[in-house]
Amino acid sequence: MSKQKQIKSSQRLEWQSISSRVDNKRFYYERFMLFPLRKGQADTMGSTLRRALLGEIEATCITRAHFLNGNVKHEYSTIVGIQESVHEILMNLKEIVLKSNLYGTCDAFLSLSGKGPQNITAQNINTPSDVEIVDKTQHIATLTESIDLDIRLEIEKNCGYRIESPTKNFPDGSYAIDAVFKPVLNVNYNIFPYGSENEKNEKDEILCLEISTNGSLTPKEALYEASWKLIDLFIPFLHTEEENIYLDHNQHKVTLPLFNFYERFSEYREFKINSPYPCCYIDQLELPPRIYNCLIRTNLYSVWNLLNATHEDFMKIEDLGIEDIKQIAHSLEKYIIDIEQDGVF
Structure with a gap:
């Protein structure tokens, strides 16, 4: 009996991807399975990973827009030659999905000279080399006539939410954009007994984790990032008196x-x-x-x-x-x- 327990305790966890799909450039889905876990561990890991996936992973967003031409007095102004109001343009810019290795902030530009009528999409944005637009077909505005348009955009990488005041604008005339720094759209987890129908062990469980992302990273990349975020949080507790980092009695x-x-x-x-x-x-x-x-x-x-x-x-x-x-x-x-x-x- 003791030998069996020893073998059981040293059994290594396994994980694998059991299904995945890509609906479009802005929706990736993947389902993972982790097993075998002792009773209670699956719920601990599922809830912890879910929080880390939804709240700890950084994303890149457009956080400010400055209309360099045109008389834009307030967010609900209209610009001659553009079908959408300034507010609608800001809402469309908010939805643009970006990915980057950015640290801090940088500027991008949307510049059109004598163009129109035409649809303006994310493809018209000129971004720095370390910023990539995930879906260049995302709509921004519709030009109803030939005009000059010049917008400076501020791009930032962060995590969480930033809700700006509806009327907030900066001294230079730029407008803040609500930022949703959340590349992971949804996370669900379920717990199932481990083993076949005839050999189910009530003490062991399987964790099934479902992750969907906005395309700026894959669900597998999101799971990797969330895992490192959690390790980063707990590493201070692993420092010993000799200031070395070890687990399981230095093994x-x-x-x-x-x-x-x-x-x-x-x-x-x-x-x-x-x-x-x-x-x-x-x-x-x-x-x-x-x-x-x-x-x-x-x-x-x-x-x-x-x-x-x-x-x-x-x-x-x-x-x-x-x-x-x-x-x-x-x-x-x-x-x-x-x-x-x-x-x-």
């Missing part, structure tokens, strides 16, 4: 995704070949002040320091989460690519 070490440029520069670390990095300081990476200050407090002053730091080194840094580490990796890689292109070495 399994928590690892983070490898920075994809580490292998490319391993020869510089192993053979100490001359490189420009010891003279490159992290203020050149244009990191947010909070992340910059965290690195400075830990004596990580240069790009060379960052390249030689391990995952555990980063996880020991106080107030630095997984998303912050990803941003450091992104900034590092961009900086190194720029150095290569400039022919520094």
Whole structure:
């Protein structure tokens, strides 16, 4: 009996995708199954993952619009030559689905010169290289005659909701847009007994998780992001007195995704070949002040320091989460690519 219990307790969980579909560019659906779980674990995991999927994953939205031409006095104004009111245009811009590796905000432009009559869609928006429009057929406005139209759009990546006042406008004449930073549209989960009809075990369960997204990421990508968000939240509790991160009595070490440029520069670390990095300081990476200050407090002053730091080194840094580490990796890689292109070495 004790041997059977030991085998049972060490049984590894399995998960798989059991069905999926893509209705259109803005609706992805996938169903996952996780098993075997002890009684009660399925409900714990289902409710926790549902909250993380709906509330913790970031999305990219248009959050402000500035009409650079035309006399737009208020949100309910109309523009000569456009069928929709300014309010309707703002509502259509709110629905545009974007995906990006953006940190902070950036600008995009919708500029038409002497065009019309025609339909204006998301395809007419000029976005930065790191922002992609998921469905370029999304409607924005209808031109009833040939006019010039110039709108500057502010794009931001965040999570949750931001509800603006219906009459809120900024000193420069731009208008705020309600932002729904929610790439996951819906999450449902169900719990079933584990085993065949004749061999069902009342103590084991299967968790079935249904996820639908807006197309800016797939349900599988959303599940991955939500899982890392939860790990990021609980990692502080895994620090031991020796400031190492371990699970299950130091038998399994928590690892983070490898920075994809580490292998490319391993020869510089192993053979100490001359490189420009010891003279490159992290203020050149244009990191947010909070992340910059965290690195400075830990004596990580240069790009060379960052390249030689391990995952555990980063996880020991106080107030630095997984998303912050990803941003450091992104900034590092961009900086190194720029150095290569400039022919520094």
